[in-house]
Amino acid sequence: QSQEVSQARIDYHVALQALQEHGTRMVCTGKMHTDRICRFDYLCYCSEAEEFVFFHSNSSVMLPNLGSRRFQPALLDLSSVEDHNTQYFNFVELPAAALKFMPKPVFVPDITLILNRFNPDNLMHVFHDDLLPAYYTMKQYSDLDDEARLVFMEGWGEGPHFDLYRLLSSKQPLLKEQLKNFGKLMCFTKSYVGLSKMTTWYQYGFVQPQGPKANILVSGNEIRQFARALMDKMNITRVKETEKEGGSAEDEKEKEKKDDYIVVFSRSTTRLILNEAELIMALAQEFQMRVVTVSLEEQSFPSIVQVISGASMLVSMHGAQLITSLFLPRGAAVVELFPFAVNPEQYTPYKTLASLPGMDLHYISWRNTKEENTVTHPDRSWEQGGIAHLDKEEQDRIQASKEVPRHLCCRNPEWLFRIYQDTLVDIPSFLEVLKEGMKTKPSLKKAKVASMVHPGRVREPKCQTSVQTSNEAKLTVSWQIPWNLKFLKVREVKYEVWIQEQGENTYMPYILPQQNYTFSENIKPFTTYLVWVRCIFNKNLLGPFADVLTCRT
Ligand code: UDP
Helix, strand or coil, X not given: CHHHHHHHHCCHHHHHHHHXXXXXXXXXXXXXXXXXXXXXXXXXXXXXXXXXXXXXXCCCEEECCCHHXXXXXXXXXXXXXXXXXXXXXXXXXXXXXXXXXCCCCEEEEEEEEEECCCCCCCHHHHHHHHHHHHHHHHHHCCCCCCCCEEEECCXXXXXXXXXXXXXXXXXXXXXXXXXXXXXXXXEEEEEEECCCCXXXXXXXXXXXXXXXXXXXXXXXXXXXXXXXXXXXXXXXXXXXXXXXXXXXXXXXXXXXXXXXXXXXXXXXXCCCECCHHHHHHHHHHHHCCEEEEECCCCCCHHHHHHHHCCCCEEEEECCHHHHHHHHCCCCCEEEEEXXXXXXXXXXXXXXXXXXXXXXXXXXXXXXXXXXXXXXCCCCCCHHHCXXXXXXXXXXXXXXXXXXXXXXXCCXXXXXXXXXXXXXXXXXXXXXXXXXXXXXXXXXHHHHHHCCCCCCCCCEEEEEEEEEEECCXXXXXXXXXXXXXXXXXXXXXXXXXXXXXXXXXXXXXXXXXXXXXXXXXXXXXXXXXXXXXXXXXXXXXXXXXXXXXXEEEC
C-alpha cells in the first residue's frame, strides 16, 4: 500500500532526477562508529543484494568521509548495543550513472528511522535496547515525528511485542523481509540511520561480565517521561499517582492506603516460584494489602501496565518482565528474587534501573540460599539451562558449585543452568529480607523536596593577602552567591574552597557556610596560592568552580 502512497505523494520524475543528479547525501554526528547517527537524502536499499547503496554524483556529500576506515569496523552501530559485530551498518557505493542499468527505484516519501532491534523476543531488551533509544532518537531529530516510518533491519519477524513498537509512530513499522515487496531498489527520500545510546544503562557482558554501563547518562526523569508517553498511547490513566500528588489530607491518605496493593509478576513456563500462593498469602498478611498477580501469558501488556502503574510493590523472579518496573509510581518497591547460586550483585539491570537518580524506586533483592529449595532442570535444552550435553565431569562440577562464577554473555552453561532453576521461596527468610529492606525505605517527601537544580558559579571571587610576621600570613577569600540562587529556595547553601600552594600537588579543602573567610593556618608569607571556590546545595549538588584565583602573600 505504501508504494501507491509514495507514488501519489511525491513526483516520481522529480525524485528520480534528484537522485540521478545529486546522488546520495549523508551527514552524521559522532566521532566514532559507536556514537554515530547519520542522516541521508536518497539512501537506497537493494533487496536482492541486501545492501544499502550510496550513489555518488558531483553533488553528493559523505560526512564523515572516512575512506576505507568506514569498514574498520563499520560506519555505525545499527542497534543501541555498543560495538556488537552483528549490528554494524555500512553501505555499498555506486556512481549515480549506474542507475541507468538498475531496476527503477521506488521512493519512500516518509521520514524514516532505520535501526536494528537487538532481541525483540525479550521484553527487557525490547524496552532497554529498542523502545527507549528509538523514542529519544526521535526526540533528538524533530522531523522524526508521529508520522515517521521505522524500518527494522535485524531481519527478525514481528516478534511477540510488535504492538509496543507500533506505539512509536502512527505508521506501521517495516521489517527487512517486507522491503522486498517494494521492488528491487528502494530509495528513502530522507532517513536517519542508527540509535541514540544515551538512555541505555546496562551492558550485557560481551567483553566484560554484565553490569551497569560505565557512564550512565539517563535519569529517572527521562525514563518516566517515556513511560508516561507510552501509557498515553496505550490509553492508560495512572489514577493513583495523580491522587497522590494532589491530596495531602490525613483521611485521604488513609483511604489511599486501603487502595494500596502489591503486584506479583509471575512466570508460567520457566524460573518458577513453586509456592507462589504461599508467598502471596505471606505478603498480604505482612503488609495488610491486596496482592494481585500478573503474567505475560495471561494478560495483555497494557492491562499489566495499568495494574503496575498503581502498585506499591512489585515482586518477581529475576527476568525480563521486571522491566515493567519503569511503570511503577514513585516511591514503590521493586523486590527481585534470585534462584540458588545466583549472586544478585552480578545481575543488576533492574537494580540499576530502580536506582537511577529521580527514578525514586526502592530496590530489594532476595536470593535462595537453601539448595534443598531449588529444582534444577539438567535435561532441558541448553538454552533453557540443560547441561546433559556437557562432559560428565563438567556436569558434576556445575551441580556441586554453590555460586556461578563471573562469566561473559551469553551461553555460559553454568549460568543458564542456575538461572533457569525453579525456586521454593523460604517465606521466613524472604519476609526478613523484605522487612529489613523496607526499614531503609527513603521517604518520598525528602526525595521530592531535594531539588534537582545545581548551583551556578560563585561570582566575583577575590583574594586579599597580608603578611603578619616572617612566618605568619593571612589569606582572605570572598565571593558572591551564584546567580541562580536568588531565584531558588535551597535548604542548605555551602561553599567549598580549595587552597593549593603553587607547585604542590595536594590541596586543602574547606567547607564554609558564609561568603568570605580569612585563612591563617598553614598560610606562609611570600608564597603563591591557587584558590578555587564553588557552591554546594543540600550537601550533594555541586556547582562548577569559579576561575582559579592566584593569590600571593
Ligand atoms: N517469559 C515469560 N514467562 C516465562 C518465561 C519467560 O513471560 O515463564 C518471557 C520473559 O519475560 C521474556 C521472554 O519470555 O520476555 C524470554 O524469557 P527468558 O527467560 O529467555 O529471558 P529473561 O527473562 O531471563 O530475560
